[in-house]
Amino acid sequence: MSDVSRFELDLELPDRSIAERTARLIGFEPRFNRVERDLRMLLAPDELRRWSKKKHGRELPVCDILADRYPMVIFHGDVGTGKTATAEGIANRIASEIEHNARLMKLSTRVRGRGLHGEMSKLIGEAFDAVRAAAGHKGRVFLIIDEADAIASSREGGQLHQEERAGTNTLIQKIDDIRAMKGRVLVILCTNRLHALDPAIVRRAARIEEFARPTDEERRELFLRDLEGVDMSEADLARLVRATGPDPKAGRIGMTFSDLRTRFLPTAVATVYPNEALTFDVLLRAAAETTPSPAIM
Template sequence: MTLPSIFDARTLLPDPPLALREKTLLGFEGRYRKTHDQLRLLLNLGELDAWSKTHHQKKLLLCDLVAEQYPLVIFHGDVGTGKTATAECIANRLAKESRTEDAQLFKLSNRVRGSGKVGEMGTLLTQAFHEVVQAAGKGRRAFLIIDEGDSLAASRNQAHSHHEDKVAVNTLIQGVDDLRRFNGRIVVFLCTNRLSVLDPALQRRAAIVEEFTRPDDSERQALLTMDLEGVGLTDHEIRELVLATGPRNKQPGWTFSDIRTRLYPAALAQAFPGRALSYKDLIDVANAQQPSPVMEDK
């Protein structure tokens, strides 16, 4: 269900389309395994006392310290590297593995910035957290994804930071702080192209900080091989496409998004509807277009 104002999407988990989508995310399994143990701990903070008494015959002081974690995960990196899609699919996998039938995934809309009225952005953020908390209730799980997080959570110390922006950051920090009382049942994924501009107080609260980079040669080869199955390209032609989408002439390599949302449609448009897609269509587009510029993290 799509809401008109605060959220771009509100999805019941587990969600079959997201389960299918994770299969198209190159490197998802490795990324999931890398973060799984810490995410599992974050999602089950309420069970620490029982674990401690079972395995250590008493409640360890360590449990209280770990339970103070903030339910915040930060995914950062260049544009088009799959941060938001990965966050959505990880939330879906976690809901499936925990056998939670009524978990919900919220994707915050940039409309939460409001129309510029005094106090509006802080009010909308407060409302967003309230709706997520209401959805979680007394025993359910909820996941909140904040895309382009630097637009909402830029450092309050920046010279050009307006009062409304500072209020929004304060509200966001307070919202994350309040979620600790749910013992991991509510988790926030904040995705950003520029980690360095996030407010330091928010960075310090992150239980997990994961970087996403542009695909290297082997990753682009795996992506092209997977996506172009059935087109009839030779191994040599795939390797030529890998080179054409790699760094050259002081330009960076193509992102996952560049390949899927620019290379494929432009190449297919040359062939459709009269003939089959060919290697020439793909290599011509790859040589003619440039990758997305790097988003400088300053």
């Protein structure tokens, strides 16, 4: 199997197209500001020690604890909440600010193979070998594992197939191996089902970041961006925010970012295109017709 099959994406960073997509992400900046320093410590443990010597005149014991963490984080939350796009954006932003050569590699779920004995373990091992080679002695690789529960399923219980169990074992081993690379590889696991990940994977995560459905403020910001030029009052905007959000009394959950941009807004535009203008009333009807994606349990 070729490298093209092992990776959905393999490109040098920084990348302009990722930067453009990131600029459209609602809530990216606050989240980036929240996780950036932690990720930088994972990528540059030696810099942490230099900071300690400069500010404290010695290496604090906590530096050894932090340097011993696994260079892996988990992004989890409902489908359509921006986990993968945020992972790409964070990798791209950090890569633009460091002096090392950097790559973004996104593991393909095709490494699950076709169920042949030993195939999944072999493909995962080969993929991590390619990541190590890309990092080299001085580079940085951001490895995104999307739909991580597909290749890191919990080994607890008796439902997991032997081949899948072996694949999870291999993934854990490879994550253990990259800890010795001193931050040259950072793994970002994205999943809709945190509970389905193997506990050993979860325990190794240096950080677990939850992605919730957009808040009222985030939906308002999205509408201000995407509907600029549509004739709406502040009261109209407030009603649209409420119409796309959760309603506990009605047993309704709020829309995800994906619901808003790939279903709700296209439905509204399609109602009037190409002969009429987009109006608040059309938007409100489209909101009522758009059922939020069900929550992943």
